[in-house]
Amino acid sequence: MTAVHLPGTPVIEGGHLISTNPATGDEAGRLPVATADDVARAVEQARAAGQWWAGLGFDARRDRLLRWRRLLAQRMEELAELVHVEGGKPVADALVEIVSAVEHVDWAARNARRVLGPRKVRSRLILAEFSAHLEYQPHGVVGVIGPWNYPVFTPIGSAAYALAAGNTVVLKPSEYTPVAGQWLVDTFAEVVPERPVFTAVHGLGDTGAALCRAGVDKLAFTGSTATAKKVMATCAESLTPVLLEAGGKDAMIVDADADLDAAAEACVWGAMTNAGQTCIGIERVYAVEPVFDAFVDKVVERAGRLTVGADGADVGPITMPSQLDVIRRHIDDALARGGRAALGGPDAVRPPYAHPTVLVDVPEDAAAVREETFGPTVTINRVRDADEALTRANALPYGLGGSVFGRRRAVAIARRLRSGMASVNSTLTFAGMSTLPFGGVGESGFGRIHGEDGLREFARAKAVTRRRARSPLPSTTFERTPADVDRLVKAVKLLYGRKP
Ligand code: NDP
Secondary structure (H helix, E strand, O other): OOOEOOOOOOEEEOOEEEEEOOOOOEEEEEEEOOOHHHHHHHHHHHHHHHHHHHHHHHHHHHHHHHHHHHHHHHOHHHHHHHHHHHHOOOHHHHHHHHHHHHHHHHHHHHHHHHHHOOEEEOOOHHHOOEEEEEEEEEOOEEEEEOOOOOOOHHHHHHHHHHHHOOOEEEEEOOOOOHHHHHHHHHHHHHHOOOOOOEEEOOOOHHHHHHHHOOOOOEEEEEOOHHHHHHHHHHHHOOOOOEEEEOOOOEEEEEOOOOOHHHHHHHHHHHHHHHHHOOOOOEEEEEEEHHHHHHHHHHHHHHHOOOOEOOOOOOEOOOOOOOHHHHHHHHHHHHHHOOOEEEEOOOOOEEOOEEOOEEEEOOOOOOHHHHOOOOOOEEEEEEEOOHHHHHHHHOOOOOOOOEEEEOOOOHHHHHHHOOOOOOEEOOOOHHHHOOOOOEOOOHHHEEOOEOHHHHHHHOEEEEEEEEEOOOOOOOOOOOOOOHHHHHHHHHHHHHHHOOOO
């Protein structure tokens, strides 16, 4: 018989973390809670396995990662169902998430050698008697701490790149989605059964903190800004390098020459997919005055058509029950400050659901504009022009992604968004583009996953110079003569003392 708990709230019982469905409270699975000693042991085992994994080399690792990619692709419906049951995410959204994760595994596996492998780099005239070599070596053990909202995409965004680079990985999934995390490591072990190359430890925040202290060589964190600060402070104790993918409050800018139907469609999806629980979700829109009213009408019409419910609906339950209070507070505050609900409003929050809500003309100091809402809500404010839109969009400490709709100036506007990523005439697409780096600025964190930068994030540059001839102008030896140094100074003046 399955136990029934308060919907969505994880419970610890008999040393096990019990994951529950946010819509029904039914148990989705249970996993043993790792103590600090268990975590330290997992890291130790990963370190021992790392010798073997790194020693396999790029090609053998690529083959194994591609086998895992194949398994993920073949069993994606099974994983999507599990993500749906555990986190409440609609199955279609879960499938889209998994598709993106599969793409990242494929790209990381295929490109690690090209990006990180040993290569000769050019010498400069001043040290022409030396050759230069560069390679990127794995850090060792990478700890990955993940959130619940994208329980497949976010851990894989770090883990696949770390593994391809030759690291072993210990994952601490969110307490809300441990079953999905365990599924990932179990399937990896099916294709790499030899050693514990990719493992998971489960528990609450203190298990994450234990992972930060367990001697990992790098910690890749994805989650809220508040926890990112704690993780960085804990890792500072041992100077463990961190990669922080934190929260966001992404803006969309709609310019006068935008395709308004396309913009409205993308706005509704960007704001309300996964019930708005998306770090790079569109939470605020700035639309220029001439198109404002038409754009709002189109958004309201589309958002009003979304269905809300547990199975087969467009918008599923809110995964963390406590988030419902945040969503309600943001709506109430926006309305109290003079904003208007063009859709939804004060009664939009009906646990465990939040219904689509479109808030317009909301003052910029409202919580709904300044703080992460993480619900199927969006604010739409009117602006004079794209410059004013940019000033407002860039006014927050967050800077994760963003979106611009328009023709003539859209790319130029996207470049001026203070964010790590931007999509022009679409939303969120940069996340699935495995050739592009993903990460934020300011309170959205630092470091990059995905793409070439994402591979380098999980490796350290190793530089080697090799003498290939005697030095014509010896200087880095006590055998040098004053004449050698004179000649060197003259050579440098000749080379670099000229007008550029
Ligand atoms: P949290 O910050 O609450 O948790 C993230 C992870 O950190 C969880 O596994 C959590 O464990 C763990 N954790 C909690 N406390 C500590 C601690 N002291 N030391 C180490 N680890 C700890 O975020 P959520 O899970 O609620 O995820 C939502 C947030 O993630 C949003 O702010 C969202 O914007 C952000 N996010 C960012 C993304 C990005 O790429 N920039 C992508 C996706 C989400 P436990 O769950 O057990 O508490």
